Amino acid sequence: MIQTLAGSKGTVEGPLYFGPAAARLFGIHDAPQTDEGREGSVVLCYPHGRDYVSAFRAYRTLALRLARAGFHVLRFDYRGTGDSAGDIGDASRQQWIEDIVAAVDEVRGAVGHSSVSLVGLRLGATLAAMAASACRDVDRLVLWEPVVKGDEYVATLRARHREWFQAVARRLARMRPLATEDELLGYRFSETLRNDLQRVDLSSLAVRPARHVLIIGQHDDAEHARLAQRLEGLGASVGVRRVAGPQIWSTIPGMDQGLVPNRVLQAIVDWLGSPGRA
Amino acid sequence: MPEHAVTLPAPASLVGVFTEAEEGERSGPAVIFLNAGLLHRVGPNRVYVRMARELARRGVSSLRFDLSGVGDSPPRTDGLPLRAAALRDVSDAMAFLEATRAVSSFILIGICSGADLAFRVALADERVVGVGLIDGFVYRTARSYLYDSASRVSRVIFPGWWRELVGSDGRLRRGLPFLSGKAAGTATGGGGRDIPSRDEADAGLRELARRGVNLLIVHSEGRGYSYPQQFADVFPFVPTDRVELDYLQGADHSFTLVANQDRLVRAAVDWTARLR
Numbered sequence: 001m002i003q004t005l006a007g008s009k010g011t012v013e014g015p016l017y018f019g020p021a022a023a024r025l026f027g028i029h030d031a032p033q034t035d036e037g038r039e040g041s042v043v044l045c046y047p048h049g050r051d052y053v054s055a056f057r058a059y060r061t062l063a064l065r066l067a068r069a070g071f072h073v074l075r076f077d078y079r080g081t082g083d084s085a086g087d088i089g090d091a092s093r094q095q096w097i098e099d100i101v102a103a104v105d106e107v108r109g110a111v112g113h114s115s116v117s118l119v120g121l122r123l124g125a126t127l128a129a130m131a132a133s134a135c136r137d138v139d140r141l142v143l144w145e146p147v148v149k150g151d152e153y154v155a156t157l158r159a160r161h162r163e164w165f166q167a168v169a170r171r172l173a174r175m176r177p178l179a180t181e182d183e184l185l186g187y188r189f190s191e192t193l194r195n196d197l198q199r200v201d202l203s204s205l206a207v208r209p210a211r212h213v214l215i216i217g218q219h220d221d222a223e224h225a226r227l228a229q230r231l232e233g234l235g236a237s238v239g240v241r242r243v244a245g246p247q248i249w250s251t252i253p254g255m256d257q258g259l260v261p262n263r264v265l266q267a268i269v270d271w272l273g274s275p276g277r278a
Numbered sequence: 279m280p281e282h283a284v285t286l287p288a289p290a291s292l293v294g295v296f297t298e299a300e301e302g303e304r305s306g307p308a309v310i311f312l313n314a315g316l317l318h319r320v321g322p323n324r325v326y327v328r329m330a331r332e333l334a335r336r337g338v339s340s341l342r343f344d345l346s347g348v349g350d351s352p353p354r355t356d357g358l359p360l361r362a363a364a365l366r367d368v369s370d371a372m373a374f375l376e377a378t379r380a381v382s383s384f385i386l387i388g389i390c391s392g393a394d395l396a397f398r399v400a401l402a403d404e405r406v407v408g409v410g411l412i413d414g415f416v417y418r419t420a421r422s423y424l425y426d427s428a429s430r431v432s433r434v435i436f437p438g439w440w441r442e443l444v445g446s447d448g449r450l451r452r453g454l455p456f457l458s459g460k461a462a463g464t465a466t467g468g469g470g471r472d473i474p475s476r477d478e479a480d481a482g483l484r485e486l487a488r489r490g491v492n493l494l495i496v497h498s499e500g501r502g503y504s505y506p507q508q509f510a511d512v513f514p515f516v517p518t519d520r521v522e523l524d525y526l527q528g529a530d531h532s533f534t535l536v537a538n539q540d541r542l543v544r545a546a547v548d549w550t551a552r553l554r
Binding site: 014015016017024026028053056057060081082083085088164168171172182183185186187188258 | 281282283284285293294295316317318319320322323324327349350499500527528529530532533534535536539
């Protein structure tokens with residue numbers, strides 16, 4: 001039997017599987033920890049690959065803080081990642097967007113709230129924006145260091161992979177030749193996914209993803225300003241903030257420190273809990 | 279294959295995924311995967327998920343879960359110190375599977391600190407019939423120092439050819455038997471791990487041998503383990519029919535390259551399947 005967020009005795013808290021039988025998704029639901037719910041739900045969209053590992057603790061911390069602030073929170077693994085069904089070699093951008101849409105539907109169906117917000121870091125932010133455009137009824141969207149240009153993102157990961165390989169190959173005897181076409185920092189990187197991600201250009205989004213959008217950068221990034229302009233042009237109320245804190249993405253293997261950028265997380269909780277403004 | 283999200287009863291409240299054997303519940307042991315350091319239950323680069331699914335296809339059920347305070351599991355509320363808490367976590371996981379899945383014996387598989395914990399649990403609990411120690415404790419031998427020194431020199435002077443002469447399978451050693459002399463080695467590793475002392479490891483392995491517990495010893499390269507038989511040189515009393523050694527030369531500690539993940543998954547799954 002598939003366990004879903006909507007259990008027979010109310011909503012299921014904690015770990016659960018949801019989604020179609022052919023592509024079951026693993027998620028964790030944190031229920032509001034206050035008597036007065038904000039009548040809102042938040043779906044957290046993980047980044048991919050090393051970023052997923054590095055951000056895992058921060059995401060759990062963010063989920064617990066949002067639950068304490070009165071939100072239902074669902075964080076989940078895309079197909080082919082984490083505990084969800086499938087293999088990363090078969091994954092595609094479109095599948096992952098569909099997974100986010102399924103998570104939004106799951107939360108909405110179980111909790112009954114019309115107000116659903118999305119939060120994502122790096123590629124998770126990008127996918128969240130695309131999924132929100134598909135849903136067309138997402139209230140708020142937090143884009144934390146979003147990947148705006150997919151080709152630059154892939155190029156950066158390839159460079160990281162090469163750095164790692166060169167650092168490790170010096171120590172190890174028979175490391176097989178580098179193959180960044182097929183794998184990146186510990187994960188298969190299929191031609192489909194490679195093409196999918198390289199074609200990403202968030203600044204050409206055609207449909208307003210949410211009524212309110214917050215872009216959080218931890219570094220100066222001209223792409224964020226361009227993205228904000230685009231989203232405003234689509235009719236969204238957009239805020240751009242720079243919040244200092246430890247970088248928890250694109251670390252090389254073996255450098256996973258489980259850091260939690262508290263100020264960034266607090267900025268997200270505050271913004272989602274604030275009255276309707278960007 | 280069916281996978282079930284589980285939360286163990288309080289006070290542990292540990293979060294995990296039970297992967298059910300495709301051929302239905304069997305009476306044999308179930309596998310429990312233990313966290314590699316602070317990585318959550320999927321293991322480095324998701325290798326535990328791959329192992330669990332492949333084992334399910336071969337009729338073996340498994341549980342991967344987060345120890346208290348790791349991944350999605352909250353800290354325990356009973357105030358146990360770190361090592362005792364980890365031991366109790368695994369004990370709770372076994373009790374959970376006994377109660378809900380009618381499993382009475384277990385195979386523990388752990389990477390890095392998970393291997394250290396698997397070893398300690400196996401010593402403390404006779405329900406454990408097999409332990410897979412992946413990048414677990416390592417004790418040096420004279421030969422391992424020789425290999426490492428030769429390796430460093432050769433990479434500078436003679437890249438490539440020397441290993442064909444020396445050979446990771448010990449071709450040169452067989453020709454020069456004095457090189458197999460053992461040093462009173464110290465453990466390598468660290469980084470906050472709870473590595474058993476050499477004496478603890480020695481006594482513990484003797485106890486596991488007495489009980490007939492099966493061992494899988496897998497090591498990546500570059501952390502003090504330098505040739506396939508190093509474990510057997512350090513612990514010659516471990517019966518050869520109870521231990522399987524696998525040295526994944528060219529693999530780093532995180533098993534970053536997919537080819538090395540494939541080798542690791544195959545080693546763990548094949549060994550486990552042979553135990554049943």
